[in-house]
Amino acid sequence: MKFLGKHSSIQEVMALIAKVAPFKTTCLITGESGTGKELVARTIHQQSKRKNKNFVTINCGAIPEQLLESELFGYVKGSFTGATTDKKGLFEEAHGGTIFLDEIGEMSLALQSKLLRVLQESEIRKVGGVAPIQIDVRVLSATLKDLSAEVAKKTFREDLYYRLNVMSLHLPALRERKEDIPELVQHFLDKYKKTEKTPQVDALVLRKFQQYQWPGNIRELENTIERAVVLSNQDDRIELEHLPENFRKKIEEHETQLPMQDENLSIKQRVMALEIELIKKALLRTSGNRTHAAKILEISHRALLYKLKEYELSDFP
Ligand SMILES: Nc1ncnc2c1ncn2[C@@H]1O[C@H](COP(=O)(O)OP(=O)(O)O)[C@@H](O)[C@H]1O
Numbered sequence: 001m002k003f004l005g006k007h008s009s010i011q012e013v014m015a016l017i018a019k020v021a022p023f024k025t026t027c028l029i030t031g032e033s034g035t036g037k038e039l040v041a042r043t044i045h046q047q048s049k050r051k052n053k054n055f056v057t058i059n060c061g062a063i064p065e066q067l068l069e070s071e072l073f074g075y076v077k078g079s080f081t082g083a084t085t086d087k088k089g090l091f092e093e094a095h096g097g098t099i100f101l102d103e104i105g106e107m108s109l110a111l112q113s114k115l116l117r118v119l120q121e122s123e124i125r126k127v128g129g130v131a132p133i134q135i136d137v138r139v140l141s142a143t144l145k146d147l148s149a150e151v152a153k154k155t156f157r158e159d160l161y162y163r164l165n166v167m168s169l170h171l172p173a174l175r176e177r178k179e180d181i182p183e184l185v186q187h188f189l190d191k192y193k194k195t196e197k198t199p200q201v202d203a204l205v206l207r208k209f210q211q212y213q214w215p216g217n218i219r220e221l222e223n224t225i226e227r228a229v230v231l232s233n234q235d236d237r238i239e240l241e242h243l244p245e246n247f248r249k250k251i252e253e254h255e256t257q258l259p260m261q262d263e264n265l266s267i268k269q270r271v272m273a274l275e276i277e278l279i280k281k282a283l284l285r286t287s288g289n290r291t292h293a294a295k296i297l298e299i300s301h302r303a304l305l306y307k308l309k310e311y312e313l314s315d316f317p
């Protein structure tokens with residue numbers, strides 16, 4: 001498992017991870033879905049003295065409140081119908097190691113108080129149990145919500161917020177660090193390649209990757225590459241046709257929503273933008289064939305080459 005990224009924001013996160021990892025400090029990891037929050041938590045665990053003990057994760061948003069409590073803290077036999085034996089909770093499983101509480105913002109206020117007590121006392125109480133159990137667990141949590149806003153709305157306990165957020169790590173959206181895309185693409189190509197040979201990504205596809213907004217961030221990029229590798233042919237070239245329909249539609253929308261419609265620009269700029277678009281479309285239609293594209297555009301071959309140079313499109317597509 002590698003934590004990749006050269007963008008300054010990622011380099012900062014990596015430096016913070018290295019600093020905070022050796023201590024028991026709680027960290028709150030924020031960022032949109034798929035930006036690498038869980039990977040950061042695992043990396044912190046891996047870089048700590050706890051690495052040989054368990055790293056336990058739970059998604060607090062995916063489980064009903066009552067179940068979440070018994071998942072976290074366990075229960076004693078007879079505490080409710082169906083509790084036929086004692087059960088260990090995840091905090092006990094994580095003893096000596098790390099627990100990662102994902103989507104912490106979804107936790108109910110009642111459970112928040114119980115969690116706060118665990119953090120303060122380093123002991124848990126099983127559901128239906130009386131005797132506290134001592135535990136030594138490092139708590140990392142993540143959220144895509146703005147927890148300080150939840151605190152202001154009183155849906156998240158302020159005291160717990162400060163306990164969880166001794167160190168905060170923020171992961172940027174992928175669209176804010178597009179320069180990392182090529183390295184990530186290469187990494188996922190290697191991860192999902194079908195043979196020894198790593199597939200190649202068409203230059204045009206790579207350019208589309210840079211234009212796309214990646215609402216699902218790195219997870220979406222990873223899934224897109226995995227799918228494209230599966231669909232690619234024997235020559236292992238990934239082309240536009242191997243990308244999801246939805247992706248291609250979004251890119252097209254992006255491409256049709258162009259500066260030529262932007263009324264803040266001058267007529268000259270808008271005409272230029274339109275010309276660039278028409279040239280690009282013609283070249284895409286002809287898979288880059290200049291002669292053929294010039295015919296479609298009804299300009300001379302020479303004029304086309306001149307414009308390509310002027311617009312820095314000489315190696316398009
Ligand atoms: N910086 C990174 N370098 C390499 N892979 C990454 C990076 N960030 C995320 N990933 C990968 O992207 C996927 C989604 O990351 P994850 O940590 O589950 O995101 P989140 O918890 O924020 O939703 C995982 O497969 C993870 O390994």
Ligand SMILES: [Mg+2]
Nearest residue numbers: 034037038102
């Ligand atoms: Mg996650």
